[in-house]
Amino acid sequence: MMELFLADVGLLVSMYAGDIQIRILNQEQDINFGSVYENVAAQELKAHGFDLYYFNNKKQGEVDFLVERNGDVLPIEIKSGKDYARHAALDNLIVNKAYNIKEAYVFHNGNVSTEGKIVYYPVYMLMFVDKPGLPEELIYHPDFSVLE
Numbered sequence: 001m002m003e004l005f006l007a008d009v010g011l012l013v014s015m016y017a018g019d020i021q022i023r024i025l026n027q028e029q030d031i032n033f034g035s036v037y038e039n040v041a042a043q044e045l046k047a048h049g050f051d052l053y054y055f056n057n058k059k060q061g062e063v064d065f066l067v068e069r070n071g072d073v074l075p076i077e078i079k080s081g082k083d084y085a086r087h088a089a090l091d092n093l094i095v096n097k098a099y100n101i102k103e104a105y106v107f108h109n110g111n112v113s114t115e116g117k118i119v120y121y122p123v124y125m126l127m128f129v130d131k132p133g134l135p136e137e138l139i140y141h142p143d144f145s146v147l148e
Contacts, residue, residue, distance in 0.1 A: 003054045005042040012039050033080040038064055041078045041107065041126055049131040060096070061089025070132055075104040084108035084120065094118070105129070 013020060013036060042052055045067060055063040055075070065076040075094075077087050084106055094101045094117050107123045114120070 003038075003042075005039045007043070009036060009039050009043065012036060034078070037078045037080045037107070037123060040123075041065065041076070044126045045076075045129065048129060050129075055089070055093065057089075060092040063089050063093055067131075069129075072102050073099065075101060076129075077104070077106045078123070079106060079108040080123075082109075084110060085115075087118075090118065 013024070041064070045052055045065060050067040050069075053066040055066050063075045064078050067074050067076065075090055077090050079087070087106060090104055090106070093099055094104055101117065103117050103119060106118055106120045107126055108120060109123060110120065112119075112121055112125075
């Protein structure tokens, strides 16, 4: 199974039904931004060099993103509502010893907090999830000075 994302969040919102554009301009608070937030997350993570994977298992549930970071699997959930602490699939993933999940991130509309292996971040902090590069000593720098 796969999830598809639009490359432009503005186009995604313009394609929405139900006059969401007017509701956004009127600053209505009861709009479900779940798919918009997930699309933003996909764009941001991809821009930072992550390959995006989606997890869906009948027994364990659905997790929005799995990315590889520092050799470990990092599950990421995106929540737009007030019930951001409810994430049964993520909880199932973390307790499964076969997956050896060290930490997981939940991005939501609240503040930074930690509960066990789950770190909660405001959604705007997605921009700080970087894919670490190679250490400088592993990068080869050729010397072309003999060609001068």
